[in-house]
Amino acid sequence: MALSKELQAEMIIHPRLKFAVFSSLASILVSLAGCSQSESHGGASPAPTAIKVRVAKPVVREVTDFMDYTGRTEPRESVEIRPRVSGYLTKVEFMGSLDSDIEKETLLFEIDDRPYVNALDAAKARLASAEAALKTSSAELERTQGLFDKGVVVKSELDRDIGRKAQADADILSARAGLKQAELDLEFTKIKSPISGLISKPNLTVGNLVTPATASLTTIVSADPIYVYFDLDEPTMLTIQQNIRDGKLATREEQQYQVLLGLANDKDYPYTGDLDFIDNRVDPGTGTIRVRGVFKNPKPERGSRPLSAGLFARVRVPLGKPHQAVLISERAVSRDQGKTFAFVVDAENTVTARPIRLGPVHDGLRVVLDGLKPEDQIIIDGLQRVRPGVKVDPVLKEMQVSEKK
16 A cells, blocks of 8 residues: 555656746746847847827917807897787787798788777767857957947956856867877777797687787787897806907997807807997896897798798807917817826837917817917827827828817
C-alpha cells in the first residue's frame, strides 16, 4: 500500500514538472524573439498615427442681440353683437364658415319690423298734428297782438296766446324727436356689423324673441392688425432704455421698436411687427412689465388670415443695432466641470482647449462673445477622440448648423 501511494504521488508531480518546464521554455523563446525584433528595428518604437478630425472656421456675420418671450395674440377690437330693440328674429344672414371674414356694415340679423313701421307712422302723424297746432297758435297770437295794439283786448289774453304758441313750438320739437327715435328703432331692426373682422357663429336662430337684455347674438373681433401681449422682464426693459439713450436703438419717433413673432408650428420668426405700448409700471410681484406688439395680418388670396386671436405666440425682442459676431455650431462646444471651451487646432496641427464665453443662438449657431478668432480652426467632429496636446490630421469643412459630434 505504501509503494502504491508513492507511485501515485510521482504520477501527480511529473505533469506539474512538465508544465513548469514548458512554460519556462516558452518565456525564453518570446524574450529571444523580442530581442531579435528590437535589433532588426534598431531599438526604435513605431510613431503614433495622427487622429483624423474635421475642422471648420467660425462664421462671421452681422447679428442682433435679442431676448425671447411668450405671449398671446389678441384682437385690436372685440364686439359683442346685441339687439337694441325688442322683437322676433326673422333673418339670420350667416351660419358660420371657414372663411368668417366680414366687412363693416354687413347685415347680420333682422328683427320683425312691423311694430316699428307702425310706430314710425304714428310719429309722423304726431309731428303733422304738432305742426298744425303750431300754425293755429301762431295765427291766433298774431291776431291777438293786433287787437292788443289797438287796445281791444287786455294783456292777459295776449299772454295766453303767447303761452299757446310756446307750447306748440315745444310740441314740434318733441314730435320731431319722437320721429327720429322711431326711425332709429326701425333702423335697429336690421343688425349690422359695426367693424370689419372675423365673426363667430350665431347664438340664436330665426323665431327667437330678443330684447336689449338678451345675451349677445354673436361676437366679432378685428383681424388686421392684431395685438400680441407679453411680459417683459425688468433687466431687458432697462437694457432697451439704456440702448436708446446710448443711440444703439432707434427711438419711437425715429422708428418703431421692431419685434418678431413666431407661432407654435413655426421654426423661425416669420412675422415682423412693432412694439407700440409699454405699461406705466413694473409689477413688483413678478418683476415684469406688460408690453404689446402690433402685427399686420392681411387676408391672403386663398384661405384664412395667418394670425387669429388667442394663439400662443413666441416673441423675439431685439436689444440693439446689428453688429459683427463670431458664431460656431453647438456641436463644437465642449463643457467640463462648469467650464466651456472649444478644441482649436494650431498651425502645427496640435489640439488646444480654448476657453470661450457664449452668447445667444442665431439661426442654429451660437454666438461666441470671447475666446475665438475668425481664423481659428475649430474641431467639429471627433471631439471624443482628442485631448489637448495631441497631433491631429485636420480636414477643413464649412461650419454647419447640423454638424454633429
